[in-house]
Amino acid sequence: MRNHLSLTARLSLMFSLTMLAIWGLVSMVLIQSLEQHFARQDEADLRGKMVLVKNLLATQLDNGQPDWARLESGLHSALAGYGDHRLQITTPQGRLLAGSQLFRPPATDVNAGPVIESWEENGIHYRSISAPFALPPRTSVSEMPDTVMIRVIFDTRYHQHFIHDIKNGLLWLTGGIALISILLGWMASRAGLKPLRSLARLSTQVTANKLDHRLPVSGAPVELHGPIHAFNNMLDRLEESFQRLTTFSSDIAHELRTPVNGLLLQTQVALSQIRSDHDYREALYANLEAAERLNRMINEMLFLAKSEQGQLAIQxxxxxxxxxxxxxxxxxxxxxxxxxxxxxxxxxxxxxxxxxxxxxxxxxxxxxxxxxxxxxxxxxxxxxxxxxxxxxxxxxxxxxxxxxxxxxxxxxxxxxxxxxxxxxxxxxxxxxxxxxxxxxxxxxxxxxxxxxxxxxxxxxxxxxxx
Incomplete structure (x- = not known):
């Protein structure tokens, strides 16, 4: 089916595919850049929230044994207005001391530093930061650990909705660009191939009787100068060949006419009246000479034909x-x-x-x-x-x-x-x-x-x- 497409359609299609490929690459780079930007922004935000939580927790624990319920309320009040953040304070064994219900347990060791995690749950993408926090010595009692785990969780739905809207917008824009690129490709191809169509119209005027016609180079695109020169050179060779063929036809008619006329004349004279054996013999000798000349000419023409076809056997x-x-x-x-x-x-x-x-x-x-x-x-x-x-x-x-x-x-x-x-x-x-x-x-x-x-x-x- 591809072979039936016109050159204009092929160029339009290639132009459209090229534009879509470039636009697709730009869109992918844009989406990835947005996702990386939001990831870095979320990470910085989470680290800032972790520092805030640790400072508040240290301040409220200076007065002795922590009241986790009151501490939780104070921490959530401090985090209010910072977006959809959630807080968890747990023991190293995973027992919740304060904060929201447990999500996926953190993969943070009590001796490890802050760890950034990312996962998806119920269609919602979460990011979190987890870090250990050592309690002051006076807050430690027999039933309390020396270290707790602090985890700040961030719901990224806002960012995901934004990226989703960007993707939908890019998808619609891609469709529009596809239509526009097809139209522009068709218009550009039509305009670019206009000189070629003009040359095609001019070439139809070249016939066997008008071989002196040549295609003009002036005004044609540089890319068409080579084909135009090649076409004009071909016309030069054709004109020369036709001229030589015409001359050859005239010459061969002239050369063959002489011996043929001689044969006819000698035969007509011999048959015009009854003659002696000597006269008939002389007429036959004359006819033989003319026939030999014709035979020699035919053999030479056959030799030349073989030479042109490369069929001469050379020893x-x-x-x-x-x-x-x-x-x-x-x-x-x-x-x-x-x-x-x-x-x-x-x-x-x-x-x-x-x-x-x-x-x-x-x-x-x-x-x-x-x-x-x-x-x-x-x-x-x-x-x-x-x-x-x-x-x-x-x-x-x-x-x-x-x-x-x-x-x-x-x-x-x-x-x-x-x-x-x-x-x-x-x-x-x-x-x-x-x-x-x-x-x-x-x-x-x-x-x-x-x-x-x-x-x-x-x-x-x-x-x-x-």
Whole structure:
């Protein structure tokens, strides 16, 4: 049931319980303080009455053998006006000599000093002080003891009624405080959560078509600044993802349209009239080339999908990057010669990684570099290793790429505008695949382009090296 309570109700309830707990603690301290105050007051009063009784008793016994009846009357007259006090004078054996009827026998030894006692009888709380009193020698006769016990008893009903009234008042006050605290808690919660409700209303305005909307931080409580920034950052990521998805959809439609249109056109031309076996064979070869391009594109997209899901099976081994790069240079030498581009490898290092995947990543970078290198220029593959990382740099001269386009070069099907018009070969997935492979090895792939060269740098941390 608690999970169904609103946040306002929960805060109100917590506020009310906190207020009641504090008030309950204050009430307990107040009651205990009153009881201790009355106890100390009663004790002081009883000690004072004991001194008074002893002084009066000593004064009246100076004339000889005591007359206990007359002595009792005189003592009660002396105690009159001091509240509901009762007096008992007994022998050490407990025989009443003067005063009120015996209550519970005192627990005082004749040789002990004054003793304060407290007990309850018939619903009434009593306090008493008991002390021995030595009779003057001339008052002692054979039938009289040398020492009597004096006991002054005080009825605390007045104090108990007062504390009882205080408790009843506090109980009623607690009920009132509970209602007031619930009301104040609800009002405070409503006022405190008003900015949150405003943010909730604003967040409902955010849709797939309005991802540029942001929640304002100004005017919001400090406690909500963190959630607002997190929400706005999430919207930034969503907007970027939607933009990339839109661009990707447009690019994939553009990339798939070319081979599909080629298939349709070649097939329509072949079927438009009766042709020779050679013409049909040429049409089938053209269709096969388009189908292979489609198949290659689909396989590359599946590879990227697996990399994003972390499903790439990496079989690592110790690799000599210089040997691997030299093997790739030998493989790409015919393509480079055709474009009148030279290939050069510099440096060496060892790396712990998947041979086939790393060759594929470097091949994609090398293909991209050869494609955009002007004739009679050189592509450099620089391999470096130190105590912290291994880097592979593929650099080529050519037209610089604007810095604002660098982050998007690794997006699927993305080509910079100035290159898209010049070059049509390739699927547009090479750099995305290269980055996925480098990332799967725990590394990073970055690009830097200026008037001198465009350089793609794959950096593998030491943890990914042998």
């Amino acid at each position: 690592c081994q110790s690799l000599d990057l210089a040997e691997e790069v030299d093997e790739l240079i030998e493989f790409f030498e015919p393509l480079a010669s055709e474009r009148q581009v030279r290939l050069q490898r510099l440096g060496h290092a060892r790396l712990w990684g998947d041979r086939a995947m790393l060759q594929r990543a470097i091949s994609n970078l090398l293909t991209n570099a050869i494609r955009y290198t002007p004739a009679h220029q050189e592509v450099s593959i620089r391999v470096n290793g130190n105590d912290s990382a291994v880097t592979v740099e593929v650099a080529n001269p050519g037209s610089p790429i604007p810095p604002e386009e660098w982050p998007r070069l690794f997006d699927r099907f993305y080509r910079a505008d100035h290159t898209r018009q010049q070059v049509t070969e390739g699927s547009g997935l090479g750099l995305a695949i290269a980055k996925a492979i480098v990332t799967s090895h725990g590394g990073t792939l970055s690009v830097h382009s200026d008037e001198q060269e465009t350089c793609f740098t794959a950096r593998f941390p030491l943890s990914g090296t042998e």
